[in-house]
Amino acid sequence: MITVENLSFRYSATSFGLRVPAFHLRDRERVAIVGPSGSGKTTLLNLIAGILTPEAGRIDVAGTDVATLSEVERRRFRASTIGFVFQDFALLDYLSARQNILYPYRITPALTLNAAARERAEALAAACGIGDKLDRHPTALSQGEQQRVAICRALVTQPKLILSDEATGNLDPESKARILDLLFEQASEAGAAVLAVTHDHELLPRFERVLDFAQFRQGADA
Amino acid sequence: MPLLRPFLAVVLTLLAANPVAAQDRSRVVAVNYPLQYFAERLAGDEAEVIFPVPADVDPSFWRPSIADISTIQSADLILLNGAGFATWVDRVSLPRAKVVNSTAAIEDQFIRTESITHSHGDGDEHSHEGLASYTWLDPILAIAQAEAVAAAITARGIAPDDAVATRLDALRADLAELDRQATGAFDGMQDIAMIATHPRYQYLAQRYGLSISSLEWEAGAMPTEAEQADLVALAAQTGAQVLIWEAAPPAEAFAVAAELGLANIVFPTLAQGVDDQTYIQAIANALTAISEAKP
Amino acid sequence: MNALYLAFAYLRYHWGRSLVLTLVAALIMFVPIATQILLSTSERALVARGDATPLLLGSRGSQLDLTMAALYFSDERPDPVTMREVEAVWDSGLAVPIPVHSAFSSAGFRIVGTTLDYFDFRGLTVSDGRGLSILGDAVIGADVAQTLGKGVGDTLVSSPENLFDLDGVYPLEMPIVGVLAPTNSPDDQAIFVDIKTAWVIQGIGHGHEDVVTAAEVAAGTAALSNAAVVQYQRITDENIDSFHFHGSQDGFPTSAVIVVPNDARSGTILKGRYLDSENPAQLIEPAGVIQGLVDRIFRIKSLLDVVTLIIAVAALAAIGLAVFLSYRLRAREIATAVKLGARRGMVLRLLSAETITLLSLSALIAATGAAIVSRNSEAWVGWLLALGS
Numbered sequence: 001m002i003t004v005e006n007l008s009f010r011y012s013a014t015s016f017g018l019r020v021p022a023f024h025l026r027d028r029e030r031v032a033i034v035g036p037s038g039s040g041k042t043t044l045l046n047l048i049a050g051i052l053t054p055e056a057g058r059i060d061v062a063g064t065d066v067a068t069l070s071e072v073e074r075r076r077f078r079a080s081t082i083g084f085v086f087q088d089f090a091l092l093d094y095l096s097a098r099q100n101i102l103y104p105y106r107i108t109p110a111l112t113l114n115a116a117a118r119e120r121a122e123a124l125a126a127a128c129g130i131g132d133k134l135d136r137h138p139t140a141l142s143q144g145e146q147q148r149v150a151i152c153r154a155l156v157t158q159p160k161l162i163l164s165d166e167a168t169g170n171l172d173p174e175s176k177a178r179i180l181d182l183l184f185e186q187a188s189e190a191g192a193a194v195l196a197v198t199h200d201h202e203l204l205p206r207f208e209r210v211l212d213f214a215q216f217r218q219g220a221d222a
Numbered sequence: 223m224p225l226l227r228p229f230l231a232v233v234l235t236l237l238a239a240n241p242v243a244a245q246d247r248s249r250v251v252a253v254n255y256p257l258q259y260f261a262e263r264l265a266g267d268e269a270e271v272i273f274p275v276p277a278d279v280d281p282s283f284w285r286p287s288i289a290d291i292s293t294i295q296s297a298d299l300i301l302l303n304g305a306g307f308a309t310w311v312d313r314v315s316l317p318r319a320k321v322v323n324s325t326a327a328i329e330d331q332f333i334r335t336e337s338i339t340h341s342h343g344d345g346d347e348h349s350h351e352g353l354a355s356y357t358w359l360d361p362i363l364a365i366a367q368a369e370a371v372a373a374a375i376t377a378r379g380i381a382p383d384d385a386v387a388t389r390l391d392a393l394r395a396d397l398a399e400l401d402r403q404a405t406g407a408f409d410g411m412q413d414i415a416m417i418a419t420h421p422r423y424q425y426l427a428q429r430y431g432l433s434i435s436s437l438e439w440e441a442g443a444m445p446t447e448a449e450q451a452d453l454v455a456l457a458a459q460t461g462a463q464v465l466i467w468e469a470a471p472p473a474e475a476f477a478v479a480a481e482l483g484l485a486n487i488v489f490p491t492l493a494q495g496v497d498d499q500t501y502i503q504a505i506a507n508a509l510t511a512i513s514e515a516k517p
Numbered sequence: 518m519n520a521l522y523l524a525f526a527y528l529r530y531h532w533g534r535s536l537v538l539t540l541v542a543a544l545i546m547f548v549p550i551a552t553q554i555l556l557s558t559s560e561r562a563l564v565a566r567g568d569a570t571p572l573l574l575g576s577r578g579s580q581l582d583l584t585m586a587a588l589y590f591s592d593e594r595p596d597p598v599t600m601r602e603v604e605a606v607w608d609s610g611l612a613v614p615i616p617v618h619s620a621f622s623s624a625g626f627r628i629v630g631t632t633l634d635y636f637d638f639r640g641l642t643v644s645d646g647r648g649l650s651i652l653g654d655a656v657i658g659a660d661v662a663q664t665l666g667k668g669v670g671d672t673l674v675s676s677p678e679n680l681f682d683l684d685g686v687y688p689l690e691m692p693i694v695g696v697l698a699p700t701n702s703p704d705d706q707a708i709f710v711d712i713k714t715a716w717v718i719q720g721i722g723h724g725h726e727d728v729v730t731a732a733e734v735a736a737g738t739a740a741l742s743n744a745a746v747v748q749y750q751r752i753t754d755e756n757i758d759s760f761h762f763h764g765s766q767d768g769f770p771t772s773a774v775i776v777v778p779n780d781a782r783s784g785t786i787l788k789g790r791y792l793d794s795e796n797p798a799q800l801i802e803p804a805g806v807i808q809g810l811v812d813r814i815f816r817i818k819s820l821l822d823v824v825t826l827i828i829a830v831a832a833l834a835a836i837g838l839a840v841f842l843s844y845r846l847r848a849r850e851i852a853t854a855v856k857l858g859a860r861r862g863m864v865l866r867l868l869s870a871e872t873i874t875l876l877s878l879s880a881l882i883a884a885t886g887a888a889i890v891s892r893n894s895e896a897w898v899g900w901l902l903a904l905g906s
Contacts, residue, residue, distance in 0.1 A: 049856070077858075084856050090850075090852075099526065113519075288647070288650055292650070314651055315652075317637070318632040319634050
């Protein structure tokens with residue numbers, strides 16, 4: 001699913017840098033990325049998603065060399081191939097849970113909002129246990145419920161890859177495991193691979209593989 | 223602006239100096255019989271002259287109904303006598319543009335009568351100066367009134383200028399003839415005291431130098447005992463030899479006056495018309511009667 | 518569509534903020550439009566009235582006061598001229614003079630004493646009842662009828678002008694005999710009586726034993742139209758014959774005289790007769806006076822425009838700030854959208870959609886307001902112009 005080779009990246013204004021000689025993620029694989037803060041975990045996710053572009057190296061996602069795409073192509077690629085789950089959920093207050101789930105369809109011409117998409121949203125919500133709360137706004141939902149909405153939003157576009165950035169970071173310990181299980185369950189049902197940045201080491205056993213990021217860090221001392 | 227134009231048009235038509243033959247007959251209202259007579263003679267067939275006061279009502283004290291007022295307001299010309307005659311015109315709304323006061327030009331010849339004094343509520347007393355109103359009994363003043371009527375008819379284009387001028391000449395001649403006749407009839411009567419049953423003959427008296435005292439009798443009625451007593455007193459005081467009646471009273475009334483040595487003369491005041499006689503005829507007949515009765 | 522959907526959802530969710538922004542924007546659009554409509558309607562009404570009144574004769578003094586009193590029946594009370602001036606115009610044969618005596622009022626409306634010529638001149642028609650016939654009759658304008666809820670058969674009592682009037686002149690009770698059809702002019706706001714009736718109110722003409730006394734009022738035998746009035750005169754069938762005028766009508770007063778010349782030449786000749794500044798009367802052209810007034814109003818209006826502009830700029834700045842702040846608050850949403858692969862320019866579309874929606878709503882409200890103002894402008898302007906009276 002993902003093949004990274006000789007990837008190097010540096011924020012222009014800072015001394016921060018990232019070098020990944022090789023990284024591989026198979027289809028449907030569930031991999032956790034761990035490492036100290038500032039080690040570049042989120043940067044890697046952003047590079048894979050095409051939000052950032054590398055200085056050098058190759059990033060192949062589902063057969064597409066992300067680094068060679070134009071800005072417009074990367075946006076389209078991101079919208080249609082990747083599902084994002086964020087630590088802060090990143091839901092929109094002014095939209096109901098249902099409309100939050102369908103939000104990706106409203107911001108890009110790469111996706112078409114049709115009856116199938118709406119049905120998928122309903123089904124996902126039902127599967128995530130928030131089927132009766134679809135008309136509520138985020139402020140009327142608990143944290144766990146909000147993250148379920150966010151998971152539904154990541155999956156509704158049927159992506160091949162879920163990028164999860166501390167998706168369980170803001171949740172209480174009991175919810176963490178349940179939400180992660182839910183994410184895995186839905187991802188596997190959709191046949192999507194999951195690449196998750198996490199600090200919750202107790203959750204690591206649930207992943208198939210763990211990638212420790214300390215090895216890639218290329219700071220000012222390097 | 224849209225309102226101004228038609229109004230101006232109406233005004234121009236009304237005031238047009240050149241005669242404009244009206245499509246329909248114009249309507250002229252007169253407040254007394256002499257004005258009606260003058261208007262009829264001057265306007266001829268071109269106008270319908272209306273004298274709205276019923277025959278049994280004194281035009282001086284007539285009070286028009288709303289319907290009468292409506293008729294008068296819609297007339298093309300409203301002829302007032304002026305000189306305080308017909309005070310109802312002060313209490314009725316009339317279209318000023320159509321109103322003509324036939325004595326406007328002879329106001330300097332008006333005769334002031336005794337004042338009437340009265341008070342309002344708690345207010346001070348104040349007085350009214352009365353005016354003698356029966357201007358038309360003086361043929362010379364009547365000529366002025368006829369001229370005013372003619373001018374009004376001409377100014378409003380009710381009848382053609384030349385026709386009105388011709389008719390005015392004829393009317394003026396008739397009135398001048400009356401003056402001549404009156405001068406003759408009253409010749410030598412200047413020193414003879416006369417009594418009138420009603421104060422109506424001020425202008426006549428002034429014109430021909432007569433001295434006429436007045437009673438306040440009801441026209442055409444038999445005088446009461448008290449009124450007869452007044453007459454006796456007044457006759458004694460003035461040494462009067464003639465009694466002028468507004469209208470013929472019962473024969474006994476003539477007898478009462480005759481007993482006092484007074485010559486009875488009926489001289490209609492003509493505010494209302496007299497049966498079967500025009501203004502000219504009625505005055506001519508009265509003057510004839512005076513000549514015959516001259517003491 | 519999607520951008521509009523999101524914009525609408527956003528505005529609806531933050532309805533309070535949206536409402537304020539919409540109303541402020543609507544107000545900024547509405548105020549200058551409404552002012553313009555009302556002013557141009559006022560101008561039309563003023564100028565039309567001025568144009569429809571060729572010449573005005575009155576006492577030498579403020580031409581504006583004279584015009585306002587004679588054309589708009591305002592509170593101004595120019596020194597009266599005598600009816601001798603009216604007769605002088607009649608005698609000239611050059612014009613039709615129409616006296617306007619507007620010194621008195623009743624129930625807040627001017628009593629206009631005039632002659633029947635006025636109704637012909639202004640093209641006023643009676644929609645109910647009849648025209649003036651008898652001394653004391655009153656014919657009221659459409660607005661007077663509506664405001665007072667009075668009609669034919671009711672009565673009006675003139676307001677006492679001087680409570681300490683030593684002449685013992687009491688207010689006059691006048692029967693309403695007719696209601697005029699509306700003309701959207703000051704005539705709708707006037708109570709018309711024969712000028713002779715105005716003289717009766719003034720005490721120049723009067724009757725005898727005609728005062729409705731306090732005792733009669735107390736006994737309920739007199740209908741009381743004005744609670745403040747305990748004694749007033751009433752012209753009845755019984756006492757009308759006692760009503761009379763003292764002195765010659767030539768000496769009686771009128772506030773002004775509308776002069777309708779037969780033609781332009783007559784007007785010029787007449788005007789020449791009043792040029793002498795020693796002449797206590799003046800003959801003016803109301804249209805010129807009105808134009809001067811209108812010019813002055815429009816100078817004030819341009820000042821008002823500047824004020825409106827400044828307020829508009831300030832308000833737009835405030836709106837801009839509010840919008841800017843709300844976009845700052847939405848930076849996170851924008852970041853999310855970018856991560857989710859939002860199309861290029863999505864943010865701009867979203868913001869435009871919101872702005873357009875807001876402005877469209879504002880414009881709709883402003884347009885509705887403007888339409889209402891426009892539809893009622895004649896009536897409102899009539900009312901505004903009559904405020905002075």
